[in-house]
Amino acid sequence: MIEVTGLTKRFGPKAAVDDLSFSVKKGEVLGFLGPNGAGKSTTMRMVTGFLPVTAGEISICDISMINNPQEAKRKIGYLPESAPLYNDMSVQGFLKFCASMRGLTGSARREAVAKSIETCFLESVYRQSVGTLSKGYRHRTCLAQSLLHDPEVLVLDEPTDGLDPNQKLEVRKLIKNLGKEKAILFSTHILEEVTAACTRAVIVDQGIIVADGTPKELEAQGGGSLYDLFHKVTTFETPAA
Amino acid sequence: MNMLTIFKRELTSYFTQPTAYAIVIVFGFLSSLLAFTLGQFWNVADASLNGSFFVYHPLLLMILVPAVSMRQWADEHYTGTIELLGTYPIKLRSAIIGKFLASAVVWALALALTFPMILTVNYLGDPDPWTIFSGYLGSFLVCLTFLAITTLVSSFTRDQVVALIVSVAICCLLTMIGWEPVINEVRRTGPETKEAVELMTRVGIFSHFFDATLGRISYASLIYLGGIISVCLLGTNLALKSQRA
Numbered sequence: 001m002i003e004v005t006g007l008t009k010r011f012g013p014k015a016a017v018d019d020l021s022f023s024v025k026k027g028e029v030l031g032f033l034g035p036n037g038a039g040k041s042t043t044m045r046m047v048t049g050f051l052p053v054t055a056g057e058i059s060i061c062d063i064s065m066i067n068n069p070q071e072a073k074r075k076i077g078y079l080p081e082s083a084p085l086y087n088d089m090s091v092q093g094f095l096k097f098c099a100s101m102r103g104l105t106g107s108a109r110r111e112a113v114a115k116s117i118e119t120c121f122l123e124s125v126y127r128q129s130v131g132t133l134s135k136g137y138r139h140r141t142c143l144a145q146s147l148l149h150d151p152e153v154l155v156l157d158e159p160t161d162g163l164d165p166n167q168k169l170e171v172r173k174l175i176k177n178l179g180k181e182k183a184i185l186f187s188t189h190i191l192e193e194v195t196a197a198c199t200r201a202v203i204v205d206q207g208i209i210v211a212d213g214t215p216k217e218l219e220a221q222g223g224g225s226l227y228d229l230f231h232k233v234t235t236f237e238t239p240a241a
Numbered sequence: 242m243n244m245l246t247i248f249k250r251e252l253t254s255y256f257t258q259p260t261a262y263a264i265v266i267v268f269g270f271l272s273s274l275l276a277f278t279l280g281q282f283w284n285v286a287d288a289s290l291n292g293s294f295f296v297y298h299p300l301l302l303m304i305l306v307p308a309v310s311m312r313q314w315a316d317e318h319y320t321g322t323i324e325l326l327g328t329y330p331i332k333l334r335s336a337i338i339g340k341f342l343a344s345a346v347v348w349a350l351a352l353a354l355t356f357p358m359i360l361t362v363n364y365l366g367d368p369d370p371w372t373i374f375s376g377y378l379g380s381f382l383v384c385l386t387f388l389a390i391t392t393l394v395s396s397f398t399r400d401q402v403v404a405l406i407v408s409v410a411i412c413c414l415l416t417m418i419g420w421e422p423v424i425n426e427v428r429r430t431g432p433e434t435k436e437a438v439e440l441m442t443r444v445g446i447f448s449h450f451f452d453a454t455l456g457r458i459s460y461a462s463l464i465y466l467g468g469i470i471s472v473c474l475l476g477t478n479l480a481l482k483s484q485r486a
């Protein structure tokens with residue numbers, strides 16, 4: 001469902017993403033692992049059509065993101081890294097706005113908003129102003145936004161970042177569940193998440209894929225420990241992100 | 242469709258925050274204050290309101306319009322919500338126009354709520370409604386022009402204060418360059434500045450504004466102001482797109 005070939009992004013002379021190729025099929029959760037500054041967010045911004053690519057091809061459900069971005073974007077739900085929200089709106093108001101932007105109206109919109117509020121456990125805050133939410137709720141509100149149109153493809157940039165351990169657990173479970181029906185690409189630098197939620201993972205370093213496999217295979221490559229593998233294949237000091 | 246959604250969101254946000262109320266009150270207060278003091282409203286018994294009330298609008302608007310709209314795109318960069326807009330299946334231009342129109346409505350309201358001035362004039366004399374309408378039209382055109390400039394400037398930065406300072410500077414320049422005291426000062430330096438004066442009058446906003454308030458707005462003025470507005474909005478589109486490259 002996500003098909004990426006030869007993806008490259010240069011900022012000036014520096015390649016943030018360098019000739020990356022991977023694919024995510026329906027029912028797969030691909031973990032995108034890597035140290036800070038590895039190019040995870042840049043890759044996701046290109047896959048979701050926010051950043052133009054320097055080179056390469058991206059296809060979402062067989063629709064090219066480069067030639068037909070409008071259609072391709074319809075298929076994707078996206079949680080950006082910083083979980084951006086409009087702070088002057090209520091949770092419900094924000095989700096309603098996002099649903100309208102996705103072309104939902106009337107009862108379809110009402111149901112979509114109610115469903116994503118339920119899925120992301122936002123019942124206790126849905127009337128609250130977004131600006132007053134705690135970090136965990138902000139993240140989940142933005143996650144809810146990505147689920148509104150029940151997309152076939154989900155791109156989640158560090159979805160558990162800044163959550164407390166209980167919330168992390170919930171979100172991992174949620175990702176795993178959603179992954180049964182969708183193609184999910186999610187980035188993290190927390191290694192436990194790979195075993196907890198992914199069907200497959202790639203490790204990216206300085207814009208290049210340096211390891212690829214199921215969590216079990218990766219552990220085997222690292223001699224039984226994902227940590228050792230991660231340490232071995234990634235550079236310690238990446239340029240400031 | 243998306244344009245309407247964004248328009249509604251923006252308009253609501255002006256009213257759920259203090260912005261719209263502040264602007265209506267401050268503009269109403271300052272514009273009447275100027276009319277009664279500098280404009281000598283009582284003494285001249287200016288029933289058209291042109292010489293005492295509308296004439297000061299550009300001077301207020303060159304500061305107030307950027308203040309209201311500085312966050313239009315700067316905030317979108319700062320909070321990162323531009324990443325949401327940029328990944329939804331919408332055209333960027335519908336977001337730009339939606340936001341622009343929402344601010345325009347707030348200004349239309351701020352202008353409309355100066356109606357006590359009109360009531361006062363009606364009480365004092367017998368004004369021509371058409372002249373007063375022209376006055377408002379002129380002010381609104383100036384609003385739209387400054388608004389478009391602020392939109393463009395705010396698309397370049399994530400810092401609202403920078404957006405404010407730069408757009409106030411541009412709007413000030415555009416206003417001052419054609420302001421009578423400034424023009425007179427330049428004219429005084431000698432006859433050889435005749436062409437410069439001519440140019441300043443044309444480029445400055447006041448000559449176009451006065452034409453409009455006097456109900457004789459020319460095609461040239463409409464093209465000039467409309468041109469500034471279109472160029473700024475198109476520029477916003479380009480700026481927002483190229484920043485991602």
Ligand SMILES: Nc1ncnc2c1ncn2[C@@H]1O[C@H](COP(=O)(O)OP(=O)(O)O)[C@@H](O)[C@H]1O
Pocket residue numbers: 011016034035036037038039040041042043239240241
């Ligand atoms: N807009 C940009 N301009 C210049 N360099 C950028 C920009 N965005 C990201 N980078 C650089 O690209 C590299 C990858 O960044 P990023 O994709 O955010 O990494 P990650 O998400 O894996 O931490 C970093 O070195 C970062 O400094």
Ligand SMILES: [Mg+2]
Pocket residue numbers: 037040041042081157
């Ligand atoms: Mg990142």
